[in-house]
Amino acid sequence: MKELHDMESIQKQMEEKGFQFFYFSRPACGVCGAIKEKALSMLTDYPGIKSWYVNLDLVPEAAGQLSLFTIPAILLYSDGHELVREARYISMDDLEAKIARPYALSAMGE
Numbered sequence: 001m002k003e004l005h006d007m008e009s010i011q012k013q014m015e016e017k018g019f020q021f022f023y024f025s026r027p028a029c030g031v032c033g034a035i036k037e038k039a040l041s042m043l044t045d046y047p048g049i050k051s052w053y054v055n056l057d058l059v060p061e062a063a064g065q066l067s068l069f070t071i072p073a074i075l076l077y078s079d080g081h082e083l084v085r086e087a088r089y090i091s092m093d094d095l096e097a098k099i100a101r102p103y104a105l106s107a108m109g110e
Contacts, residue, residue: 005059010062013050018048019076021049022075024062025054025056025072027057039074056071069087086098
C-alpha cells in the first residue's frame with residue numbers, strides 16, 4: 001500500500017483506469033491499524049487492485065472533499081467511479097464480497 005501525501009495525488013489516482021483501493025485513517029487510531037492489516041491481507045487475493053494509504057493528519061482536506069466523516073474509511077474506485085464506500089465499523093467479509101463481484105466481472109470482460 002503506497003502512501004499519498006496531497007489531494008492532487010489522491011484525485012489523480014481516483015481517475016486512473018482499473019481498480020484503486022484507498023484507505024484513510026490517522027496514526028493515533030488503534031482500530032485503524034488492525035483494519036489496515038486485515039485489508040492488506042485481503043488485497044493479496046486481488047492482484048489487479050492498486051492500494052493507497054492516506055494519513056488524514058497530513059492531508060486533512062481529503063476528509064472534507066471526499067465527505068469522510070469517520071475513520072477508518074475505505075473507498076474503492078474503478079475507472080474513475082466510486083464502487084464501494086465503507087467507514088467506521090467495517091466487516092471484512094462484507095467488504096470482500098463488495099470487492100469480489102466487480103473484480104470478477106472485470107476479469108470476465110478482459
